[in-house]
Amino acid sequence: xxxxxxxxxxxxxxxxxxxxxxxxxxxxxxxxxxxxxxxxxxxxxxxxxxxxxxxxxxxxxxxxxxxxxxxxxxxxxxxxxxxxxxxxxxxxxxxxxxxxxxxxxxxxxxx
Amino acid sequence: xxxxxxxxxxxxxxxxxxxxxxxxxxxxxxxxxxxxxxxxxxxxxxxxxxxxxxxxxxxxxxxxxxxxxxxxxxxxxxxxxxxxxxxxxxxxxxxxxxxxxxxxxxxxxxxxxxxxxxxxx
Numbered sequence: 001x002x003x004x005x006x007x008x009x010x011x012x013x014x015x016x017x018x019x020x021x022x023x024x025x026x027x028x029x030x031x032x033x034x035x036x037x038x039x040x041x042x043x044x045x046x047x048x049x050x051x052x053x054x055x056x057x058x059x060x061x062x063x064x065x066x067x068x069x070x071x072x073x074x075x076x077x078x079x080x081x082x083x084x085x086x087x088x089x090x091x092x093x094x095x096x097x098x099x100x101x102x103x104x105x106x107x108x109x110x111x
Numbered sequence: 112x113x114x115x116x117x118x119x120x121x122x123x124x125x126x127x128x129x130x131x132x133x134x135x136x137x138x139x140x141x142x143x144x145x146x147x148x149x150x151x152x153x154x155x156x157x158x159x160x161x162x163x164x165x166x167x168x169x170x171x172x173x174x175x176x177x178x179x180x181x182x183x184x185x186x187x188x189x190x191x192x193x194x195x196x197x198x199x200x201x202x203x204x205x206x207x208x209x210x211x212x213x214x215x216x217x218x219x220x221x222x223x224x225x226x227x228x229x230x231x232x
Contacts (some may be wrong), residue, residue, distance in 0.1 A: 036218030045222035093216035099172055100158035
């Protein structure tokens with residue numbers, strides 16, 4: 001059972017917009033700790049997509065955006081492309097654990 | 112170019128010891144914490160623990176405390192994850208990740224390619 005909760009899967013057609021939610025609690029997202037998002041193809045290195053709630057590292061297209069409010073956050077992907085098909089994870093810091101916590105991951109399927 | 116390069120896949124027997132490595136290059140190794148993350152087959156990412164390479168201070172997830180040891184040799188810019196007695200339940204891909212900033216709450220901006228550990232009699 002992951003500390004952060006994500007939907008197991010989402011899907012969308014090329015060109016469409018999808019969102020992935022991430023729900024936590026008062027000891028992580030709700031405590032004001034930063035929320036980060038990763039794109040992961042199993043067997044490869046996870047890629048940082050969003051850091052510090054809504055910042056994109058260089059090289060990440062602006063099709064990826066994120067927001068955070070209260071104990072929840074969401075990742076939005078616009079203009080879906082086939083190459084976006086991957087697993088997406090949210091991650092924050094938890095004061096009870098004194099370390100990183102992840103969501104269970106969301107598999108994005110591009111139809 | 113910042114890189115974290117991990118050691119290769121391992122096949123071990125139950126009860127054997129193992130140490131896998133994560134070598135950093137292209138940056139000041141002692142300026143960024145390193146975390147280790149586990150991914151069991153078909154499952155999500157789990158944080159195991161982290162180390163500050165400047166002073167070797169570590170903290171572990173309660174789920175992994177006492178089961179693994181995280182260490183570092185800053186003279187060769189390498190972090191390690193070690194088991195003294197492997198179990199079948201340790202079968203997983205293990206990733207190292209560099210904290211983007213000098214804080215526990217920052218995300219991982221660079222990740223190793225992963226080390227697959229297989230435990231089988």
